[in-house]
Amino acid sequence: MMGSCACGKVSVEIDEAPEYINVCNCGFCRPAGAAWGYFRHAQVKVTGDTRTFRRSDLPNPRLDLHFCPECGTVTHYINFGQPERDRMAVNTRVFLQDDLDGIEVRYLDIRGDDMIRTGEGTIGDGHSF
Numbered sequence: 698m699m700g701s702c703a704c705g706k707v708s709v710e711i712d713e714a715p716e717y718i719n720v721c722n723c724g725f726c727r728p729a730g731a732a733w734g735y736f737r738h739a740q741v742k743v744t745g746d747t748r749t750f751r752r753s754d755l756p757n758p759r760l761d762l763h764f765c766p767e768c769g770t771v772t773h774y775i776n777f778g779q780p781e782r783d784r785m786a787v788n789t790r791v792f793l794q795d796d797l798d799g800i801e802v803r804y805l806d807i808r809g810d811d812m813i814r815t816g817e818g819t820i821g822d823g824h825s826f
C-alpha cells in the first residue's frame with residue numbers, strides 16, 4: 698500500500714495492511730492528527746526528506762515524530778528509545794480511505810487514570826476517516 702503527505706514530497710509504502718488502527722487522544726497523538734498503524738521497520742519504506750519533533754517536556758522521550766517540512770503532514774514515528782522492540786508507527790491517514798477498507802479502528806481515551814477503549818469500528822462502515 699502506497700500513500701503520501703499532502704504535497705506529495707514524502708511517500709510511505711507498507712508491505713501489508715496494519716492489523717488495526719489506533720486513534721488516541723493523548724497529548725502526542727492528538728495534535729499530530731494521526732491514526733496509527735504499527736509495523737516492524739523492515740515493512741515500511743519512507744521516501745523523501747522528513748523533519749522530526751522530539752518532546753522536550755519529558756525526562757526520557759522515546760519517540761521521534763516525523764513530518765514533511767513542506768506541508769506539515771505527519772507521516773510516522775520511530776521508537777528510538779526501544780530499538781529492541783523493532784516497532785514503528787505510520788500515520789494511516791496518508792493512505793486513501795478506500796485502501797484501508799475493512800481494517801479495525803480502536804478509539805483510545807487516556808483522560809482518566811487508565812487508557813480505555815471507548816469504541817471501535819471498521820473502515821468502510823459508512824463513516825469518514
Ligand SMILES: [Zn+2]
Binds near residue numbers: 702706707770
Ligand atoms: Zn508534504
Ligand SMILES: [Zn+2]
Binds near residue numbers: 721727
Ligand atoms: Zn497517544
